[in-house]
Amino acid sequence: xMIPDFGEEAQYKLKESSVLVTRAGGLGGTxxxxxxxxxxxxxxxxxxxxxxxxxxxxxxxxxxxxxGKPRAEKIRETLLxxxxxxxxxxxxxxxxxxxAAHWVEGVDLVCDCPPTFEERYAxxxxxxxxxxxxxxxxMNSMECHLTxxxxxxxxxxxxxxxxxxxxxxxxxxxxxGAVSGAVACLAAIEAIKMLTGIGEPLAGKLLQMDTLAHEYxxxxxxxxPKCKVCGEL
Amino acid sequence: xxxxxxIPTPLxxxxxxxxEIQLDGEKLSEIIDGLEKEYPGIxxxxxEESGKLRRFVNIYVNEEDVRFLDGxxxxxxxxxxxxxxxxxxxxxx
Numbered sequence: 400x401m402i403p404d405f406g407e408e409a410q411y412k413l414k415e416s417s418v419l420v421t422r423a424g425g426l427g428g429t430x431x432x433x434x435x436x437x438x439x440x441x442x443x444x445x446x447x448x449x450x451x452x453x454x455x456x457x458x459x460x461x462x463x464x465x466x467g468k469p470r471a472e473k474i475r476e477t478l479l480x481x482x483x484x485x486x487x488x489x490x491x492x493x494x495x496x497x498x499a500a501h502w503v504e505g506v507d508l509v510c511d512c513p514p515t516f517e518e519r520y521a522x523x524x525x526x527x528x529x530x531x532x533x534x535x536x537x538m539n540s541m542e543c544h545l546t547x548x549x550x551x552x553x554x555x556x557x558x559x560x561x562x563x564x565x566x567x568x569x570x571x572x573x574x575x576g577a578v579s580g581a582v583a584c585l586a587a588i589e590a591i592k593m594l595t596g597i598g599e600p601l602a603g604k605l606l607q608m609d610t611l612a613h614e615y616x617x618x619x620x621x622x623x624p625k626c627k628v629c630g631e632l
Numbered sequence: 633x634x635x636x637x638x639i640p641t642p643l644x645x646x647x648x649x650x651x652e653i654q655l656d657g658e659k660l661s662e663i664i665d666g667l668e669k670e671y672p673g674i675x676x677x678x679x680e681e682s683g684k685l686r687r688f689v690n691i692y693v694n695e696e697d698v699r700f701l702d703g704x705x706x707x708x709x710x711x712x713x714x715x716x717x718x719x720x721x722x723x724x725x
Contacts, residue, residue, distance in 0.1 A: 539720040560719035
């Protein structure tokens with residue numbers, strides 16, 4: 400690529416890299432697509448369940464004729480059609496405390512894109528235990544959050560938010576596909592920066608995007624020495 | 633004195649869809665009380681019954697998290713921006 404600091408060496412680093420993307424809908428599906436496009440060597444993509452018609456306003460790996468069928472099969476088909484050199488593992492399940500540690504063990508980096516705090520906290524524990532970096536991306540309506548977690552160096556998700564909001568409904572937040580896609584593209588950029596070493600990742604910073612007003616803020620975020628997940632690191 | 637308070641999407645239904653409110657005060661607790669006076673019910677979304685900030689809501693004065701400043705006693709001054717940033721988890725259902 401003809402991007403400053405992104406030469407042959409960075410491209411080889413991507414080729415040698417492996418990334419776990421958890422859930423591959425409006426956010427994770429777009430992340431997976433652009434990581435495949437950038438030449439990441441191996442992707443592990445996890446997303447359970449069958450496609451519903453209402454998913455189609457954002458889940459760009461899916462197709463209309465696939466409604467009612469397992470998302471995992473279409474994820475495999477779409478990503479391999481796009482990049483036939485990709486080493487791809489598709490898991491037809493979502494992250495839990497039971498499977499996250501095993502999944503994280505086998506990759507260099509995680510992109511955290513599910514709609515529930517349970518999954519996000521399970522992945523957070525797993526990456527802290529494995530000392531693996533994670534790109535933490537989330538959206539709600541026209542607002543998005545993005546940060547990069549490096550265990551032991553930056554706050555983990557539990558430092559940032561020790562508890563989930565009582566009002567969060569995993570299937571109740573509004574999604575415009577272009578918004579989940581926008582934060583997904585930025586998350587893919589952060590993943591590529593972490594894997595290649597180019598640029599300055601959003602480590603220790605929380606980027607808050609208000610796409611309605613196009614106001615973007617970066618906050619300084621800090622480790623909680625009393626954090627139950629990473630406080631001992 | 634005027635301090636801009638940024639209201640996140642999940643709480644804008646309490647502020648009549650306003651994303652920014654201008655308030656006066658000398659410390660964060662006064663700003664929150666001022667919000668509650670104008671938009672009853674919002675304090676309950678930010679603070680526990682004990683008065684402490686809820687653990688899923690971070691409040692930043694300019695770029696800094698008040699949990700690492702003086703919490704609700706964090707001073708604010710004219711021109712400061714107070715951002716309320718609750719946890720969100722929208723991804724892919």
